[in-house]
Every structure is written in structure tokens, then in C-alpha cells.
Amino acid sequence: MSWLNVRYRVRTRAEDIESAACALALEQSVEVPLDAVHDPFVRDHIAGRVVAIAQDGEGAFRVDIRLAVATTGFDAAQTINMLFGNSSLHDHVELVDVDFPDGFARHFAGPRFGIEGLRRILGIPHRPLTCAALKPQGLAPDALASVCRTFALGGIDIVKDDHGLADQAYSPFVARVRACQRAVEATRRETGRLTLYAPSLVGAPKTLREQARIVRDEGVGAVLVAPALVGMPAFHELVADELEVPVLAHPAYMGAARVTPPLLLGKLFRLLGADAAIFPHSGGRFAYSSALCSEIAAACRSSWQGLRPVMPVPAGGMTIERVPEIVRFYGPDVMLLIGGSLLLAGDALLARTRDFVAGVESAAADNARSVTERA
């Protein structure tokens, strides 16, 4: 229980990689030249060390470094500091992966629901889940609640706020959350079908706590939070102390370009308490490759540190037409999120929403059949 194993990708010339790797190990630990470390305890138990260096493509190297667990103080902010504090300022260094020793994750919230918990709450054991986004911002609470009601009538599993909805004059948080939560409750009484409404919590820590209180008071069933935006340490404290419902992690401001998305979403956000992780699927508005999307989904679902697997939520410009392809790509443990493309339907929103839900059900059935046939 004394070392973290951290993997970086370093772009440099072959003749410089050894000194670059040693500099990285010192930068992320004692932050002085080793000659300035006079204390034997610090030299032996605190200073980082290079474990392995391997070529990783043209002009780049994989560098594995051991950092002392004791330096993290088991705190979220300090752990990120040790992984990538100063080295984030180096254009040529990327944080690729980390492995914690057994027991490390016990100091953190982890997902309280994960894939299995989300399925249990929704009563959907097998098929891919559906998610839609309330937007655009600028609408008043009643208008958003009306869109929310239509999505719920259309059979969406989780209706989430657009991450741009905050506490704005034209749509105050408390009024919006109340109106939308009542909309999903009313449709449930009409149809018998459960839709969770997930409002977006955003702000400084005190604001987040107040928003969490409103969420509890209104009986809201899930929330959306962007860990990179509110700060990962604040995200962690919010989940651990204030939230009793599933947490969807939004990737806003995550573009801290040089931390790989599988690590951020599948490990760090998971460690800090995300139950589901939204990310851009390839071929939409963002340039994530399908290989990267596969890696993200695999990281979210992997066995790791005894923490619950996280539901991958591909999004970012998806359309109903792509549903069969997305379901084939990800298999059943996925939540499909379609936003703006549904809203383009205007007055036909209910019909389009039903098409989305039916599309997912039929794609899942096709997929299950073809898996069975292949088996």
C-alpha cells in the first residue's frame, strides 16, 4: 500500500527520454533535484522513481513512474496534484493511466449505483437505456417542463438538463427543478412508466450544496454534474456528502487535453463517485475516434479497485438514424443520449421521441438475436 503506478506519454528525442523521465518523477514528487534531498526517508520513501520506459510510436515514449501513496494524503485534490499538477504545464507530457494499490479506493466515494444500480432503479435489467436533454437554455421553467413531459410520455428513461441550464434569471434553478420533477411524476401517474429527471447542478461548493438540498426536497431521482467544471474535489465532496441518487458525469471543461478520456471517465470520475459518464460518440459534433470511444466504454465497465462499473453514455450530436449502429457498437450496457436532434422535430417531438425509444428497443432485440445466432 505504498506506491501508485502512473503512466505518462512523453514526446521527446530518444537521447533525452531518460533524463525527461527522471525529471518527471521528481517534478511529481519532491520537486527538487535529487541532490537537494538530504533526508534519507524522503529519498527512499517519498521521491518518485522511474519504473519503465518504452517506445510508444514515433518520437514518443511510455514512462511508468512510482509515486508514494503517502504524498496523496488520500485527498482528491492532492491525488490529482501528485498525478499531474506541475507536469500538466508540459506540452509534451500526457497523463495516460494510473493504478492504485489495493484499499486506496476505499478512501473515496466511488459509484454508489453504477450500471447495476441504474438498471435496478429503472427496472430495466437488459436493454440499452435512453436519455434525452432538456434545451435550449433561455426557455422558462414551464416551457422546459413541457418538453420534459413530452420526453417522459415518449418513454425516455432519463431526461437530463442541458449542461448549460444553471440558475439563471430566465429560469431559476428551484422553479425549473420543481416544474420538471412534477412533469415526470405526473406522466408516471398517467402511464405507469418511470422516467428519472436529472437536473444539472453547477456552481461553487455552497451553491452545489443548496442545489442538492432542493434535489432532495423535491424527490428528484438523478443529477447531472460536470466534475471538471465544478472541480473534481468539489464533485467528490458533493457526491459523498449530499447526494443519494445516481450521478451522471458531464464532460464539460474536461478538455484538459493531456489527460486521456478513458482515465478521466473510467477511473478518476468513477473513483470520485460518477455512476454514468457522458462523452462524445464518434461521427457527431466532436472528433473522438471510434477506437477512443471503445476504450472509454471498456474503462467505464472494467473491474477496477472493487468499484462498481460505470454506465457509458455516448452523446454529442447523435441521431435516431444512428441508433442501430450505436447499439451494435456498445452492446446492451449503454445509455444512448440524443439531444438537439430530437428537438428539431418541433411539434412532432412526441412522435420522434417514441421513434427513438422504439428504435433502441428494436436495435437491442436485433442485437441480442444476432449475438445468440453467432453463439
Place this chain on the structure above:
Amino acid sequence: MSWLNVRYRVRTRAEDIESAACALALEQSVEVPLDAVHDPFVRDHIAGRVVAIAQDGEGAFRVDIRLAVATTGFDAAQTINMLFGNSSLHDHVELVDVDFPDGFARHFAGPRFGIEGLRRILGIPHRPLTCAALKPQGLAPDALASVCRTFALGGIDIVKDDHGLADQAYSPFVARVRACQRAVEATRRETGRLTLYAPSLVGAPKTLREQARIVRDEGVGAVLVAPALVGMPAFHELVADELEVPVLAHPAYMGAARVTPPLLLGKLFRLLGADAAIFPHSGGRFAYSSALCSEIAAACRSSWQGLRPVMPVPAGGMTIERVPEIVRFYGPDVMLLIGGSLLLAGDALLARTRDFVAGVESAAADNARSVTERA
């Protein structure tokens, strides 16, 4: 008071820049295609719009966009969300600059001291200030306090914790802060010279509040916080609610590569309350160019939004030998931070520290003379 002006740098082909710019304006506001915006208020007052596009080097463009102030809710997290939430996920987009309308900054803490306040507290009206860093982590409180005492005896203006010092088993926060603060108080009684000790605050919001309480109880005179690490919204709340002393902003985890450092340090960190901003000076361990360092210093000192100018603090592998050059480069309104290079002196730490302080004083005098002669 209705629009923010935001500048991005977008790498794309000339034939794609118009559609890329429009997509950016929508991504950072309504997050749906304009055809899906049916409400006239949202179309006219909420949707972002492209103001100007200009070539900015080979294959890149400067894109100016107007975003509605109302979408920010005057909240730090939501403001960052509107500036660069989803678009941070685009490899080809960089956030370059922002201008807020008059009065916007009044909703935020801003620097409570800035350059002038730091000088007033220290009683140093003109010359460059000196700063040294307590390290390496792994030392016990007494050992750190002994280094702190040596720096204070040597005449350093501000002794800051290494940003790696947190609340670790081998050096608990409260014990370290108490020991180091007593060290600077004791040397002041001996020498009559004021040295501020600036401990590093790091953790989730509740931890930060608790650390701020200890800072107040112990009569500590300054603090170090990394806004990108604790989260900019949490940083802002900490400054506004808990801190009554100058705040040095540390750049750890700031490498969210695609926000320009002059914007982060000179505007965003300033808006949220930083009084001084540490950044890597060129030619040290980090690859910041001297042009970039000039821009950072200029941004920190600029008149902006009626907020106090921020003290630039170049660091990151500086040495005593470079003091004259650094003072010439930055002029008098600067704080020079030398860390590991002082500690290499081992038993000669006091002498080396005195050399640093004397070097700054004499470089400042030379500099003032040459400025007078040129005039």
C-alpha cells in the same frame, strides 16, 4: 450589460471556418441547431453569435463570439461553462480571451490586495519582491520550519509551501503551519524584518475551509492555492468567504492546454481573487517562451474591469545567476520565486538565500539606474 465578447483560435480549413464559427457560437450557448430554437427570446437574446472571423496564421482563425451575460447567472462555474464547457473537448479550438461588460466583475471577489496591497503589507514600495519555496515534501514539520527560519533570516519576503505539501501523515497541515508561522514570527522578533509565510491550501471544499480556519487562528499572513486543482469555483468561494490575507495562485493542473495562460492568470484567476500569480519563466524546467511570459506579466498588471493588478511571480527552475536578467525582463513589479536551486546549497542555505536577496536588490538598483539614464 448583455454580452460577453469571447475570442477563440480555431484550426480548420478556410472553406470550413464559417460553419465552424457558427457551430462554436451555438455549442457555447443553446447547444442545438438554430432550427431547433423556436422561441424568439432565445433566438434574439440567448443564442451566441459570431461577431468576427480573421485569419490567424497558417490554417488557423481568430473567431470572436458574443455570448449572453444572462447565461452565466454570475456564477464562476457557469461562466467557465459558457466560455469553454463543451468546446474544451475540441482539439482544434483554443480559448484565447474574454471581455466582460462593465459591472460584470462586481459579482466576483477580485484581488483584495494585488500588487499594491502586497507591497503595503510588506512595506516595500518599489523593488522586486522575493519568494522561496519550502520543500521537499516528506520532511516533518520541524525540518520544514527550520528551512523556513533560514529563508526568513536570509531576508526572503514570502516563504511559500511547495504546492506538494498537503495534509500528509509525515507532515500534518496544522502542525506544519503552526511550526512555520512561529518560525517567521521568531525571526521577525530577532531581526525586525517581516517575512510572510504562505502555506499551501489543498483539498475538497470542507478541507479548504478548515485549513483557512487554521490560517486565521495561527495569524498566518498569506496563502498559496492552485485554482485549477481545487476547482476555480471552489477557489473563488474560499477567497470570498474565508480568506483575509493575500492569495498566491499556483498553476498546478492548469495545463488545460487550450486556455491561454495570460487569460487564465491575468483575467480568470484575477477575477476569482488571486493577488499574485505563479507561472514558469522561460529557460527553466518548463517550455514557456519569453514572449508568452511577457504576455502573462502584461495581463496580470493590466487595467481590467476596475480590478486590482496582480503580481506576476515567474518561477519553475530559476537560479540566483539569472536574477539580473529576470529583473531586467520584468521590471520592478514582480516577485522572483526560487525553489530547488536554493536548497541545493545544503548547509550553505542561509548564505545562498542572502545572495538571492542581495542579488534582487542590486539588480533592481542597476535597473532603476539604467532606466533613469535612458530617460
